[in-house]
Amino acid sequence: MKKIAALFGAGFITSSVFANVAQLDAQLKSQYPNLHFKNIAATEMAGLYSAKLDQQIVYLDESGKHIFVGQMLRLKDQKNLTQDLIKTEPSTKIDxxxxxxxxxxxxxxxxxxxxxxxxxxxxxxxxxxxxxxxxxxxxxxxxxxxxxxxxxxxxxxxxxxxxxxxxxxxxxxxxxxxxxxxxxxxxxxxxxxxxxxxxxxxxxxxxxxxxxxxxxxxxxxxxxxxxxx
Incomplete structure (x- = not known):
């Protein structure tokens, strides 16, 4: 029963995250139709989402009213989470x-x-x-x-x-x-x-x-x- 409850809880959290991402995406498209946010995803920080705008990694609050530009570092191990996002971007070929x-x-x-x-x-x-x-x-x-x-x-x-x-x-x-x-x-x-x-x-x-x-x-x-x- 504990395992089932744990799985149910994890599933609920995951569904909630996806719901929040979809809700934020819909809100941004409605309020700012001229801005094209891509790859919206939840970050390690509660209520903060990463996205791609004009080929740049940006961060959004869950209300969709504020945007942050810069590097996100995790203090525990000094890991640059923004650089990790950049590295996952598809490789581009240059002439x-x-x-x-x-x-x-x-x-x-x-x-x-x-x-x-x-x-x-x-x-x-x-x-x-x-x-x-x-x-x-x-x-x-x-x-x-x-x-x-x-x-x-x-x-x-x-x-x-x-x-x-x-x-x-x-x-x-x-x-x-x-x-x-x-x-x-x-x-x-x-x-x-x-x-x-x-x-x-x-x-x-x-x-x-x-x-x-x-x-x-x-x-x-x-x-x-x-x-x-």
Whole structure:
């Protein structure tokens, strides 16, 4: 009887969650017909739902009156639940040859045989954590597309591009948090990069694009990077 009661309770909870998701979906479609929310799902936090809007992970309260944009972390183990959602998104193929490499910082290691394009925000913590993994790579050409999603990242991104040695300025900024000592007033590609990211439906940083067209978002290991070459 206890097992039956437990199963019944679990079934009731699951049905209730699905009902709430369906109710929220219907409410959003009724009140905001011009906004197209996809993949609405309950999160670990009671009364908060995740969804996809304009290629971005967002969060909604159960009333459908408020929307939250940002990263959700679980304090217990510091797990980034938003990154987990991003990783479950279907992989998207990019035409490598259409990328405007002239708008990226080019860094060559060794013979530069392997290639990798990365969209990065200098204040993105996962971009900073990606750096040690990139340092492990050998014989690679990196194309760093400055992609300042955060307002505070706009100025240093422009200053990096306007530096005499962009690769050196970028490494100092992303690895050592040393602000570039350069003007922001030069012909920079930042606006074009932001438009390109929107066109490519980038959902966050870092986003890595491989020559075979594979696109991956989030922190990945050097071994996983090499496996995609």
């Amino acid at each position: 490598w040859h259409t990328l405007p490499f002239q708008d990226a910082i080019k860094i060559v290691k060794g013979n530069g045989q392997h290639q990798l394009a990365i969209f990065e925000d200098p204040n993105c913590p996962y971009c900073k954590q990606l750096e040690p993994q990139l340092d492990k790579l050998e014989n690679v050409t990196l194309y760093i597309f400055l992609y300042p999603l955060r307002p505070q990242s706009l100025l240093p991104s422009k200053q990096v591009w306007c530096s005499v040695n962009r690769g050196y300025a970028w490494k100092n900024l992303i690895q050592r948090n040393l602000q570039p000592n350069a003007s922001q007033y030069c012909d920079h590609p930042i606006d074009r990069n932001l438009l390109l990211g929107k066109k490519l439906n980038l959902v966050g940083t870092p986003t890595l694009i491989f020559p075979n067209g594979t696109m991956k978002t989030g922190l990945i290991s050097a071994e996983e990077i090499q496996a995609n070459w």
